Structures are given as C-alpha cells and as structure tokens.
Amino acid sequence: xxxxxxxxxxxxxxxxxxxxxxxxxxxxxxxxxxxxxxxxxxxxxxxxxxxxxxxxxxxxxxxxxxxxxxxxxxxxxxxxxxxxxxxxxxxxxxxxxxxxxxxxxxxxxxxxxxxxxxxxxxxxxxxxxxxxxxxxxxxxxxxxxxxxxxxxxxxxxxxxxxxxxxxxxxxxxxxxxxxxxxxxxxxxxxxxxxxxxxxxxxxxxxxxxxxxxxxxxxxxxxxxxxxxxxxxxxxxxxxxxxxxxxxxxxxxxxxxxxxxxxxxxxxxxxxxxxxxxxxxxxxxxxxxxxxxxxxxxxxxxxxxxxxxxxxxxxxxxxxxxxxxxxxxxxxxxxxxxxxxxxxxxxxxxxxxxxxxxxxxxxxxxxxxxxxxxxxxxxxxxxxxxxxxxxxxxxxxxxxxxxxxxxxxxxxxxxxxxxxxxxxxxxxxxxxxxxxxxxxxxxxxxxxxxxxxxxxxxxxxxxxxxxxxxxxxxxxxxxxxxxxxxxxxxxxxxxxxxxxxxxxxxxxxxxxxxxxxxxxxxxxxxxxxxxxxxxxxxxxxxxxxxxxxxxxxxxxxxx
RNA sequence: UGGGGAGUCGCCAAGUGGUAAGGCAACGGGUUUUGAUCCCGUCAUUCGUAGGUUCGAUCCCUACCUCCUCAGCCA
Numbered sequence: 001x002x003x004x005x006x007x008x009x010x011x012x013x014x015x016x017x018x019x020x021x022x023x024x025x026x027x028x029x030x031x032x033x034x035x036x037x038x039x040x041x042x043x044x045x046x047x048x049x050x051x052x053x054x055x056x057x058x059x060x061x062x063x064x065x066x067x068x069x070x071x072x073x074x075x076x077x078x079x080x081x082x083x084x085x086x087x088x089x090x091x092x093x094x095x096x097x098x099x100x101x102x103x104x105x106x107x108x109x110x111x112x113x114x115x116x117x118x119x120x121x122x123x124x125x126x127x128x129x130x131x132x133x134x135x136x137x138x139x140x141x142x143x144x145x146x147x148x149x150x151x152x153x154x155x156x157x158x159x160x161x162x163x164x165x166x167x168x169x170x171x172x173x174x175x176x177x178x179x180x181x182x183x184x185x186x187x188x189x190x191x192x193x194x195x196x197x198x199x200x201x202x203x204x205x206x207x208x209x210x211x212x213x214x215x216x217x218x219x220x221x222x223x224x225x226x227x228x229x230x231x232x233x234x235x236x237x238x239x240x241x242x243x244x245x246x247x248x249x250x251x252x253x254x255x256x257x258x259x260x261x262x263x264x265x266x267x268x269x270x271x272x273x274x275x276x277x278x279x280x281x282x283x284x285x286x287x288x289x290x291x292x293x294x295x296x297x298x299x300x301x302x303x304x305x306x307x308x309x310x311x312x313x314x315x316x317x318x319x320x321x322x323x324x325x326x327x328x329x330x331x332x333x334x335x336x337x338x339x340x341x342x343x344x345x346x347x348x349x350x351x352x353x354x355x356x357x358x359x360x361x362x363x364x365x366x367x368x369x370x371x372x373x374x375x376x377x378x379x380x381x382x383x384x385x386x387x388x389x390x391x392x393x394x395x396x397x398x399x400x401x402x403x404x405x406x407x408x409x410x411x412x413x414x415x416x417x418x419x420x421x422x423x424x425x426x427x428x429x430x431x432x433x434x435x436x437x438x439x440x441x442x443x444x445x446x447x448x449x450x451x452x453x454x455x456x457x458x459x460x461x462x463x464x465x466x467x468x469x470x471x472x473x474x475x476x477x478x479x480x481x482x483x484x485x486x487x488x489x490x491x492x493x494x495x496x497x498x499x500x501x502x503x504x505x506x507x508x509x510x511x512x513x514x515x516x517x518x519x520x521x522x523x524x525x526x527x528x529x530x531x532x533x534x535x536x537x538x539x540x541x542x543x544x545x546x547x548x549x550x551x552x553x554x555x556x557x558x
Numbered sequence: 559u560g561g562g563g564a565g566u567c568g569c570c571a572a573g574u575g576g577u578a579a580g581g582c583a584a585c586g587g588g589u590u591u592u593g594a595u596c597c598c599g600u601c602a603u604u605c606g607u608a609g610g611u612u613c614g615a616u617c618c619c620u621a622c623c624u625c626c627u628c629a630g631c632c633a
Contacts, residue, residue: 317571
C-alpha cells in the first residue's frame with residue numbers, strides 16, 4: 001500500500017522554480033527543508049499538504065527534511081500530541097532526517113543569542129503591562145510610540161534578563177523585546193516580544209525554564225541551526241519574514257535560511273483550524289480527534305483514506321499563493337483512484353430485502369475474483385441459496401424511466417450468479433413490500449441467456465451465509481461549503497446532523513477474518529474499511545464507509 | 559484611510575512579450591455480469607476592470623475594483 005497511484009512528473013510551482021534557480025546558481029548544493037508543527041493538537045489535511053510539500057521537495061531534489069517540534073508554548077503542548085504527530089507523518093509515508101528535532105533543544109543557544117542582541121543594544125527588557133504595550137503599539141494606521149524602557153542601558157537589560165531567567169519576577173511582569181521600529185508599517189517590527197515569563201511545566205525541559213522564547217525569534221534561529229535552506233510556511237507569516245531576517249541578520253550565525261510562503265488549504269464542507277477542531281473534540285460534536293468525519297490525518301485514516309490517496313490529493317491541489325477552497329471531489333477522486341487499484345471487491349447489503357428463489361433446486365455456487373483486474377488478489381466462493389438478501393433500493397414496483405434494476409416481471413443478473421426474474425412482491429398489511437418471490441434461469445450461470453439481453457446487474461447475499469456487520473455511513477461534517485467563512489458566527493450551527501448513520505447490514509463471509517484497517521469495495525456501494533478501533537477480526541465486524549462509488553444513476557434522477 | 563499578498567474555465571493550477579498546459583468536475587459516445595473501472599471525444603478567441611507601450615500583451619506601464627492578511631507576553 002505504499003506506491004503512489006500515478007507517478008507523473010511533479011507539477012511546476014513557484015517554490016520549485018526558486019529551488020531550481022538556487023541549485024543552478026550554486027547558492028545551494030542540496031536543499032534542506034523542515035516540517036515544524038507545534039505539538040498542541042492533531043495534524044489535519046492542511047498539515048498533510050505541508051508534509052507532502054516539505055518531505056516531497058526533499059525527496060525529489062535528493063535533499064533532507066527534518067521533523068521539528070515548535071515547542072515554545074508549554075501550556076498548550078503535550079507528549080500525546082507529539083507522539084500522534086510522529087505517527088501521522090510516518091503513516092503518510094515519510095521519514096524525517098535523523099532524530100526528531102525540538103525547538104526546546106535550542107533553548108540555551110536561544111538564550112545566548114538573546115544576550116548577544118542585548119549587548120548590541122538590539123533588545124531590551126520591558127515591564128509595560130500587556131494592556132500598556134498594546135496601547136504603545138499603535139494601530140494599523142497610526143505609528144506606535146517608544147516604551148519608557150526602550151532606553152534602558154545594556155547593563156541594566158543584561159541584569160534584568162538574567163533575573164527573568166532566574167525566576168525573580170512574576171509571570172507576565174516583563175518581556176524581552178527586540179528593538180526595531182515602533183513606527184514601522186509592519187506591526188511585527190514594532191519591537192516584538194521575543195521572550196516572556198511563564199512558569200509552566202514543559203514536556204521536555206520540565207521546570208528548568210521560566211522564560212520561553214516566542215515563535216518569531218525561535219523559528220528562524222532553529223532553521224539556521226539546522227541548516228535549513230528553504231523554510232516553507234503559510235501565507236499568514238508573510239509579514240513575519242522581515243522579522244525572521246532581522247533576527248538572523250543581527251546575531252552571529254553563519255546560516256541564513258530563506259522563508260517562502262504558500263496559501264493554506266481550505267477544503268469544502270470542513271474546517272482546517274486546529275482551534276476549531278479542538279472545540280469539536282472538547283464539545284463532543286465528534287467522538288475524538290480520529291473520528292472518521294474529522295479532517296485530521298488520523299480521522300481520514302480511520303475513515304479509510306489511504307496515505308497514497310492523500311499524497312495524490314496534495315499533488316492535485318498544488319502549491320501557490322492564491323487563496324483557494326478546494327472541492328471535496330478532488331479528495332474523493334484521489335482516494336477512489338487509489339482504492340480502485342487495490343481494494344478487493346465483495347458484496348454487502350446495507351438495507352436488505354428478502355428474496356425467495358422458487359425454483360432453487362439444482363442451483364450452484366460460483367467462484368469469483370476479488371478484483372476484476374487483479375487476479376493475484378485471489379478468489380472466493382460466492383454463496384447461493386434459496387433465500388437471499390438484495391438491496392431494497394434495487395427493486396421498484398413502479399420503476400422510473402431508465403430503470404435497469406429489478407421490477408415485477410423483469411429480470412436482472414445477480415452479480416457472479418444467475419439471471420433472476422421477479423414473479424411476485426409480497427406485502428404486509430400496510431402495503432409495504434417485505435419479500436420477493438423470484439425464479440432463476442438455470443442456464444445463465446456464467447453465461448448470457450440466448451435471445452435476450454439482461455440490462456441490470458445487482459448484488460446479493462445468501463441469507464444463510466451472510467455475516468451481520470455494523471456499517472457506519474459517513475457524510476460531510478458540515479452542511480455548507482465554507483462553515484467558517486463567517487468569522488464571528490458559530491460554525492457549529494452548520495454541523496450536519498446526518499453526518500453519521502449506523503446501520504446493521506450484512507457482508508460476505510469472506511471478510512470474516514479481516515484485520516482492522518482492511519480496505520474493500522462493497523460492489524455498487526462504495527469503498528469501506530474495517531474500523532481501526534472497534535472492528536474485531538473473526539468477531540464484531542465494523543465497517544466505515546470511506547467514500548461512495550461514482551453514481552451516474554442517482555445523479556440522473558436528481 | 560497604513561503595510562504585506564492574491565485575482566487565468568464550476569474547483570484547483572501551469573504559462574509569461576509571440577498568439578491560453580494539466581488535473582478534478584461536467585457533458586457526449588464505446589466496452590462492461592459493479593449505472594463502477596477502463597477507453598474515445600467535447601469543455602477559456604480568453605487571463606479582475608479601464609486605458610497605455612508594442613508589429614504583437616495574460617505577461618510591461620498607469621489607474622481603478624475585489625478578496626485575503628497584520629494591532630498575542632499564540633504558533
């Protein structure tokens with residue numbers, strides 16, 4: 001399950017153009033990228049795009065890609081998240097260079113560089129309250145004004161910073177700020193805070209530190225220490241690039257990586273904000289981070305999306321700088337394409353209607369391939385008996401125009417079996433059809449009837465041989481394409497109440513011992529996967545619907 | 559009203575002074591014991607708008623319009 005479904009040459013994009021130029025000019029002999037998540041949540045489809053980009057670039061250009069945790073805000077971070085992230089990256093099919101890196105590995109170096117900035121008069125300790133600082137910062141259209149602390153002497157700053165580190169001051173009492181320009185039109189350059197005091201237990205450094213460096217200050221230095229050549233992030237960091245460069249230009253460090261930004265991914269009918277995904281989990285709108293409706297990597301995995309399918313999706317959406325909101329159809333197309341190539345076919349019934357074969361005597365079973373084009377996937381015996389289940393949707397007493405399925409007096413092909421005619425529909429007191437009496441043409445096993453053509457093929461199961469299974473039918477999580485378009489509105493009001501439907505259905509006995517995370521195509525219904533958590537091989541069978549098959553018939557009806 | 563970005567087919571996305579790639583979707587047809595797959599075909603005289611430069615502009619210039627983004631001691 002590891003090779004990509006198609007391997008066309010990678011599409012051109014602006015980052016590749018930059019790398020091509022850097023390599024051609026000799027600026028770099030090889031590239032080094034990095035994927036730098038904060039371990040404060042599970043990875044989602046947007047991260048998957050970034051992972052495919054960073055690791056993919058490294059692979060294509062024979063470079064390296066690091067996995068680095070941006071663990072500079074201990075209050076939000078956990079070991080659970082860090083572990084889950086590593087598993088997700090590996091599952092997606094990527095291997096990072098060397099050991100996992102942590103920004104916290106650089107805390108000592110970061111502290112030393114901060115001292116250097118202070119010594120150069122480029123950083124100062126400020127005891128303005130957060131409220132005051134906001135006031136001094138000015139607005140988008142008005143310049144800020146200098147803090148009274150800005151002219152503190154180097155010696156005083158050195159002393160204060162050391163005491164900040166030493167734990168002499170309360171959380172929030174003061175910060176270390178870069179001394180840049182309070183009147184800059186770029187807000188990030190108005191003396192940004194680069195260290196704050198926070199007594200929080202850090203997942204790796206424990207209680208060693210009570211001051212923590214900020215993202216803007218940490219990220220560029222981490223990149224430089226790791227020899228990153230191309231530091232790729234999303235567009236909202238574009239305004240931070242001058243600060244990224246300012247820090248590296250003002251400390252003694254030999255390496256100066258360059259930051260490039262691409263637009264973040266938006267997917268129709270879902271959300272890709274960690275904060276909002278966390279809210280869905282906390283408020284139990286979903287069962288957890290790996291709920292199959294979640295756009296998290298673990299959720300998509302549990303849903304049955306394959307790593308190769310997600311990689312193909314990333315390739316199809318490309319990398320650019322324009323805002324985009326991608327159709328779910330692109331994801332579903334990529335997933336179907338991958339599954340089409342590998343998923344064994346079996347029959348399953350979601351909504352059974354009983355069929356009694358009135359001329360069963362002498363009928364035979366037949367062997368069928370698990371995949372029409374992949375004989376190596378093997379065969380199994382398709383049971384046939386006098387009592388069958390067919391999909392209730394496959395019978396219509398008064399069929400619409402164009403109907404190719406079963407109807408009174410009509411005949412269809414039972415998949416891998418006989419041609420069958422419906423002779424009678426048995427109804428209950430309410431007029432509801434509860435059973436069909438049908439007869440088969442004994443001469444049609446494995447061959448077409450003479451003198452007439454049978455238009456439809458439907459799937460079925462022998463009642464006596466079928467196994468009960470819990471089938472979870474998933475639909476989009478939200479009812480609108482862009483649930484968080486309205487920034488102030490509550491995106492939860494667009495939650496799709498019917499995003500999960502659990503039914504008790506029936507499956508072929510051939511899947512009885514399937515391990516968790518086994519993919520199948522239920523013929524004519526869709527791709528399904530055995531649930532990672534709840535399915536038990538040989539025991540309780542639980543299938544998640546990954547995606548339906550393309551269906552030009554219901555589309556035509558609509 | 560300040561700064562930084564972006565506007566090419568329904569959704570993505572190449573291209574870049576020489577006359578609009580590709581994918582997805584859609585549509586038409588063929589094959590088919592999955593209304594699936596597969597195969598064949600169709601799908602932007604036009605690149606936000608208006609001017610200008612040029613033999614020639616999506617690409618260069620000017621103005622305008624629209625959208626995104628920035629005022630955390632988050633990342």
